[in-house]
Amino acid sequence: MDKGLTVRLHQQAEIPLDVAFSVAPGEAMALVGPSGSGKTTTLRAIAGLYHAAEGRIACNGATWFDSAAGIHLPARQRRAGLVFQSYALFPHLTALANVMEALNDTPRETRREAATALLARVHLDGLEDRRPAQLSGGEQQRVAVARALARRPDVLLLDEPFSAVDRVTRRKLRRELAELRRDLPMPMVLVTHDLDDVTRLADRLCVMHKGRILQSGSVSDVMTRPASAEIAELLDLAADDA
Amino acid sequence: MDWEAFWLTIRLGGLTVLLLIPAAILTGRWLAATRMRGRAIVEAGLALPLVLPPTVVGFYLMIAFGSGAWFGQMFERLFGQTLVFTFEGLLLASLIVNIPFAVQPIQRAFEAVGPELREAAASCGLSRWRTLWRIELPLAWPGILTGTVLTFAHTLGEFGVVLMVGGSIPGETRTIAIAIYDRVQAFDEAAAGQMAAVLLLVSLATIAASYMLTQRIGRRYG
Numbered sequence: 001m002d003k004g005l006t007v008r009l010h011q012q013a014e015i016p017l018d019v020a021f022s023v024a025p026g027e028a029m030a031l032v033g034p035s036g037s038g039k040t041t042t043l044r045a046i047a048g049l050y051h052a053a054e055g056r057i058a059c060n061g062a063t064w065f066d067s068a069a070g071i072h073l074p075a076r077q078r079r080a081g082l083v084f085q086s087y088a089l090f091p092h093l094t095a096l097a098n099v100m101e102a103l104n105d106t107p108r109e110t111r112r113e114a115a116t117a118l119l120a121r122v123h124l125d126g127l128e129d130r131r132p133a134q135l136s137g138g139e140q141q142r143v144a145v146a147r148a149l150a151r152r153p154d155v156l157l158l159d160e161p162f163s164a165v166d167r168v169t170r171r172k173l174r175r176e177l178a179e180l181r182r183d184l185p186m187p188m189v190l191v192t193h194d195l196d197d198v199t200r201l202a203d204r205l206c207v208m209h210k211g212r213i214l215q216s217g218s219v220s221d222v223m224t225r226p227a228s229a230e231i232a233e234l235l236d237l238a239a240d241d242a
Numbered sequence: 243m244d245w246e247a248f249w250l251t252i253r254l255g256g257l258t259v260l261l262l263i264p265a266a267i268l269t270g271r272w273l274a275a276t277r278m279r280g281r282a283i284v285e286a287g288l289a290l291p292l293v294l295p296p297t298v299v300g301f302y303l304m305i306a307f308g309s310g311a312w313f314g315q316m317f318e319r320l321f322g323q324t325l326v327f328t329f330e331g332l333l334l335a336s337l338i339v340n341i342p343f344a345v346q347p348i349q350r351a352f353e354a355v356g357p358e359l360r361e362a363a364a365s366c367g368l369s370r371w372r373t374l375w376r377i378e379l380p381l382a383w384p385g386i387l388t389g390t391v392l393t394f395a396h397t398l399g400e401f402g403v404v405l406m407v408g409g410s411i412p413g414e415t416r417t418i419a420i421a422i423y424d425r426v427q428a429f430d431e432a433a434a435g436q437m438a439a440v441l442l443l444v445s446l447a448t449i450a451a452s453y454m455l456t457q458r459i460g461r462r463y464g
Contacts, residue, residue, distance in 0.1 A: 049361050075364035088362035092380045101376065102366035151367055 003060055005155050005187045007046060011053035015041050016211035023155070023187035023204070025060075030190045030198040030219070033208035033234060039191045040085075042208075043157050046189065047082045048075030059154045059187075081148030081186075085160040087140045089132040095119060095143045096128035102150035118146040123176065138169040145177065149184075156188040162197060174200050195223070195235065207231050243436050246413055247421035250329075254417060255397040258336045262344045263390055270348030270382075270389075271374065275360070292342040300406025303335045307407060325407075332408040332415050339403050343392040351385020352378060384456045391452035395445050 004027070008020040017038050023029045031039035044050035046057055048064065051072055057065040059080075064073045089098050099115035106114055119128055122142035132140055141161060148156060161177070162170040178200050181188065190202055198205055198219055205223070206216040214234070215227045226232040273285060291299050307325035308314045317325050325331035355378050363373040379386070401419045408415030410424060418437055425434035 047365055076367050082365040088358045090377055104367060
């Protein structure tokens, strides 16, 4: 597949991984599984923050990682917008400056305008000059999303994006992200424990356990027809976690 | 009051800070992020001047700087002068004994920045230098300030190493700490007391200024 994201990773040691999946442009794939199932490691490998032993990662025709060919593009050279679980906002910079940092390949004179527009897109107008410590958890999450989008990424990666906020904020943010997602042309990979995140945000679902994909398919297929008792149990656990 | 010794001490402290802090920033940043196997050995080597008696450090430096050692000989061949009992030798000794005072607070400050912000910077497409300049240095600034102040204050008060490497040559190696000692030896307690008070005030002012700046930075990033 030239367009979209293709991922194939394999390794035995350290963190066992054996995953292969593709995500089309505009499609959202959720990686679900218990802690230690390898979902965050997979996401980090896509972003270039983890170097898997073997495999290949390509996005929109560009090879980001190919162990056979000795290619491993560093994170800064991959157009991957990553929303960290703890947001990882730069604490000494304002919301606007956080987004502007990710716009460093945009002409200097239009950076401020572009960052302001991105913050408005995530409903943060008027809060541009606040530092992360002066923002609520939900507002910080929005800044993290705006910053991830600022790179005009070829893929959007979200690592447990709602885990640090309360239930009410989580519902609100989820609704906003679902709306935002409709206009985003790139593939999206979402790591979550929460099946509500999956049903509201994802088109497809990969159930992972111990570094392997146990089942993947459309969200409704996997949820209604789990391929084994183990998968049903894992999905039940995810539902309980939520 | 031996103003010549006072200004020589200030010049020594200033030059030590100017030359050591940039190197300490690079070393501290490297140590904070490296997963190299021999990291503990490197750290132990850099911390040695902290645990060794100053006279021991001074003794080894005096031997190394002397014309009987390869280092002293090499320096003499390159610059046509000896290192022992010169300001240059004193400066080099000051740089060496201050390494832990400069590197350790800076390293801890870079460690406190954490790997996640570095990863976020990489994900934002920032180059290594831009990450250092825009993200890490501003966040590690209180640690850099602490390293600077400790280095400067420690240079003002250093006695054992200065005595071993520099002796007490007026205008060349006699620092204020040595001048105080000389005055006490000469039973001139009034002059010794005056210089001790000046040293105390300068040290207090330097440390107070650093605390105030650190607090201000803390409030800004709250």
